[in-house]
Amino acid sequence: MKAAAGFTETKTARTALALLIGIGAGGFAYLIGMPLPWMLGPMIGNTIAAILHAPIAPPARLRPVVIPIIGVMLGSGVTPEIVEALGDWAISFLVLPPFLVVAAGASFLFYRRIGKYDPVTAYFSAMPGGLNEMLILGAEQGGDEKRIALAHASRILLVIGFVALFFGLVLGVTSGGQGGQRWTGLWELGLAEYAVLAACAVAGVYLGRALRLPAAAVLGPMLLSGVAHFFHVVDVPPPTVLVIAAQVVMGTVIGCRFIGASAREVGQDLFLGIFSTIGMLITGLGFAAVVAALTDTDLSQAFLAYSPGGLTEMSLLAFAMGGDIAYVSLTHIVRIVLVIFAAPLVFRWFGRR
Template identity: 60%
Template sequence: MTSAPRIVLALMVGAAAGWTANRLGLPLPWMLGPMIANTLLSILKAPVAAPAGLRPFVIPVIGVLLGSTISAEILGRLGEWALTVAVMLPFLAVAAAGSYFVYRRIGGYDPVTAYFSAMPGGLNEMLIMGAASGGVEKRIALAHASRILVVISFVGLFYGLVLDVRSSSGAARGWVALSTLSPQDWAWLGGCALVGIPVGRFLRLPAPVMLGPMLLSGIAHLLHLVEVAPPSLLVIAAQIVLGTVIGCRFLGASAREIGRDIWLGVWSSSAMLLVAVGFAFLTASLTDTPVAQVFLAYSPGGLTEMSLLALAMGQDVAYVSIMHLLRILIVIVAAPAVFRRR
């Protein structure tokens, strides 16, 4: 099969899996379902392919959606989050150390590959830095793909099956039909998505394709230039694409490699998540922030995916997004500096 039919098949499977997960009431069903289904298909070497070309078009939709949740009340609480940031620094050090132990001692990776595989954030950045430092690029890529897969799956299933948190496809704000938006709404939201990308790159933000549109959308909603979120159908389509891309990251690797890396990813991510739980309880005891919200902020998944989980589970999206943005910035800046001093 050529790439186009493979992509179509992956998206069709993703849509069916998302519908099933939605019927089961799982949090973030339209991304979690496609992600798990296409991971299994990748392991089985099914004829699927990642719709990577669609990713740059759907990420701004998510950014605009997340920006629509920002309010003046949330911005007024920025000062309350300083302690969460302060606790994040030792959390990242302990989490990275635990993950490094897994890849170095259990996985037998060389020190460079183990180090950049263990860093809790910045998949693309860690891949580039690790390869430039002499690490095994494929192992670093699979390690971070495994981390994101395991963390998102665990957190999503934990909230749904253990905490009994349910979500709908319309997330926390209800279903937004295409007909709900006026031409003016379409213009503002579309403008935030299109203009936000170069703005994010100009400001040199991590994940500029998401954070740029999120920033402009937040400003537009704060100024009441627009009051609605993007249509739910577009949001669902974006999540299906994202989940499918994540699931197909394991394509091209052997079943043995995938099994080994996912197994190490389970151990590494479990160590990070256990550390995140401990630090979440510590931070919650020092602030008025709920443990569930701090845990989401410290869970080392992808910025976009964890922000979507926060929205789906009714948590403070701005809080979670900002903490993950800071996590990625800290890791990107600190990882090479610490590596040079090791």
């Protein structure tokens, strides 16, 4: 019992240290005006801490609590104007399959030939789906979990950093420190509004699981919150302090993905991740330009939709940049579905070979 208590205390202390690093790094990132500071800061801070073998542990128990908050926050950006844009979105979705064939296909061959990954690990490392979705599916198919996790963690790190720089330096779009959104205080919501948002968060998780949605804990609450805001059942987002807390936890969890990885492993996966990500970003920018030319979609929004980051992270970045959250999120959902349905076909083809 004493040993178990000591282990629990040690793990709690490690988790507390990781969160403290996340809060400090997030605060610093906010002060220097970094886009998406409360997620990118904790992510970078804990990545460095993990590589330096600091005694940290991911706040795994907090993650299921805060993810629905992010979903509710993302759903708060849904407006009636979305219906008018569905025609343009359809064209964007039609361009997705060739984008996946080119970008993910090249990345898959890169991991196979250069990284010497087995087919399953290479496939789920190369696919631009969400980290958690690809990790879960890859593990079920017999892939190397650590390599898949490192591939996506490094990709998310690189993508968010690159996209933030691209928006700021090339497109001239910044978050202004507040994520481009007005601060919503705890006192601005009444009991009825808190009840509606809480119901969206809790019921949304069960709805997402019942519908078997990818990233159900995000998409379920986002769906209910979007309906509630679309029909003006509630007109305010969750309090900003809760959204910041959720982003700190998310960034800390991503940074802690590098715990236990040797410097050689991290170096190898970062090397592979850098080249894979650069190729996918260049391809994504090219296809985004095609979408922007064929529709009224702004290049910045199309680029977010085609960037090879995770659903949650890119939706948060869209929120931070004042972008069209629904468009970016839905495009990523369609992409994840395509990746999942393509997996059996790819593996069957490799089996025949």
